[in-house]
Amino acid sequence: MKEPAARSLILDSQALSLLLRTDRQMITRIEAARRVGVPVLVSALTVVEAVYGKTDTARLHWVLSRLQVQDVTHADSLTAVQMLSDAGGLHGHKYAIDALVAAMALRSPAPVLVLTSDRDDWSKLCGDRVQIKDV
Template sequence: MSLLLRSDRAMTARIEATRRAGLPVRVSALTVVEAAHGRTDMPRLHWYLSRLRLEAVTPEDSLEAVRLLKEAGGLHGHKYAIDALVAAMALRSPAPALVLTSDRDDWTRLCGDRVIIRDV
């Protein structure tokens, strides 16, 4: 999301290609909060969100995130909380779920091989 908000051409092209292929591009409501900042261009944010499927966090996601953190070797705290919640959401998505991330280590520990992880 942060790359989209910075108008990164490669990420924009990747998202558009996925949409043209008829596949949903999901983004967690948490990711929006994590990527936005005081200088975020709000019209741009709303435009991108109109082209993505914004996913809410459920109570079940919270419990699954706790389980994932525990299984990942005792990860905890704010450093891993959002990734764990988004991982739980990815795991409940229809397979194959693809996650684009700049922090592969967290994702590998949280999801193993159950989610396709790509670096951005």
């Protein structure tokens, strides 16, 4: 499966969850990005959001060792607040993590490709500033 040309690949919680469950299609996407030198990025917040009680800890550590886990910065929080306001005053738990991960995506080398199950949220937050691919 050929993805659009990108300089950064961002995984949302569903994409990371699929990777942790050894989803063949997700593994193929990650390997394809690696082959062409595209970094695969995941927010530290996404890790918390994607992991649940039955996640194999050894697998989690192995998968994360092969990704670039990004910290949330002060600047990300301010960017996220602005993005939520620009998107019509979105707020609260439903949008907080997505907005912070979107802020991380916007500071990543463009063009950015986001693998997500929340196309609508990403579209509201980023518009056409990122490429979105459904998982």
